[in-house]
Amino acid sequence: MVVEGRVWKFGDDISTDLLYPQTAYSLPLDEAAKLVFSANRPGWSEAVEPGDIVVGGVNFGMGSSRPAVALLRELGVAANLAESFTNLYFRNCVNYALPPLGLPGILGLVSEGDRISVDFENGTVANITTGGSLVGEPLPPELLAIIRSGGVLSSLEEAGFLPPIETGATT
């Protein structure tokens, strides 16, 4: 799995309270997504474009089990890289099929706006803008398989645990 996109760069200790503020709790997904990073980078949710890649520092996603990853997916974010993730957030990335890669040194490799290419099977990042690259640990194949299948929900639908979501109703 290879994802290419434009970098948005954040610092250390990005919490799920910044990603998913409690004021978003009462809002539907599309409205809630507008509040992502509203406390630390107002206007970001309007500037980010589908296919962009979020890159953070250490402890990215610290905090809660709230579905912050669903909001990034709603905004079209294609991948999430960080110096390191907190484990709960990392689990959510896998389950929501937002490919994550923890890669020490990533903040030194990229600047905001750079185009990068991320190879999750090999754990490598190439900075297309600067020509630099970095090698880390690949994403385990078992977890890649969950992401490839579209995350947890689609697997549960296929196995008959969940009713399929009704789409395209014609009335």
Add this chain to the structure above:
Amino acid sequence: MGLTMTEKILARAAGRESTSPGDILVCTVDRAVVLDMQFSSTAVPWRQPLKMAHPDRLAVILDHGAPAPSTRDADGHHMAREFCDRFGIEDFFDIGNHGICHQVIAERGLARPGELLLCSDPHTCAGGAFNTAARGVGGLEMIQIICTGTTWFVVAPSIRVELTGTLSEACEGKDVFLALAGRHGSAGNRNLEFAGSGVSTLSLHDRRTIATQCAEVNAEFSIFAADPVINNYLAERGVTETTPVEADPDATYDEIWPLELDSFEPQVATPGRILGNVSPVSEQRSVELDQCFIGSCANGHLEDFEIAANILDGRTTAPGTRLIVTPSSQQVYLDAVRAGYVATIMEAGGVVTSSTCGACFGYHMGVLGDGEVCLTASTRNFKGRIGSPSSEVYMASARTVAASAVAGRIIDSRELD
């Protein structure tokens, strides 16, 4: 090769004899706990499963928005009731029988030695006090667990936290955690296994606070060994057949984190985060407070009420400083009323709310406005955690918070005359 406590539980849950860090295991979950937010989420709408693996292993607890602060929460509660009816969930804790999930899990004996317990709240590691491998999962992952009864883990390396000595005067479990975070920093997604002669000197209340707070130092699991304190507590709740785990003498630990319990004074975390942000209370003494809060899964215990009431007895909160105290369950509330703690807190000017996660996550009953400053005995001090992004949240023990409510600024409880 020997196994750590966490490795033993995960290996057993995966049907294996052994495991080691890096293994990817598919584990059968012994106990899953579903919360009200699972049903009321607008971002990820609830979808009732068509079938589920183990209804008898599931508990449903209303806690984050309980009683309902909005129609959306009320609708979520309704869906929870429908779900429990449909699948015959007996361990359903509805309004009146409710409490913060980790308190209900404890007082109902749902966290059991040697078992794997998962819940869609990050502070599920609270169950580690009972020798349970317990941790938080996402809401989506919880749907999978409801359906299949299983989930995956990448087995993490472990750190052994070696506690020695006894607590200094005026210190609580909260101070142990803050001192640990201050000295050793992030667990880096590794397991924290508490051991050493100091463990037996800590009350279950303190152990529960410590286990709960390990979420804030990025522990994968946090766990204590079972001992007579645990076994007696569970036996009082009818839980006698358990399968506790101990670490093998030759278990492999990445690091040993020593902590002498008598080597620190009361601690406080300054606003924004815990890691790298802890100092002795004596260094933050000039901070003036709009609100003091005691509550949450970490510090809404009966013992926190007792500590606060003892400090507030015969005293009043400072003008301009409000005190909000939230019990961690209906049972704690009732016990605190019977013991007279609630009256003492109210006579001092404090507000005692219904049991809920409430202000701890900035949802209701004690939300902060712009620029307000709060000292909290709850779980987190992140930016915007208890309300406005421009508010500031300091964090300390219930003892320090109660004393500071009297002073109107952060003080060491020993400064009260």
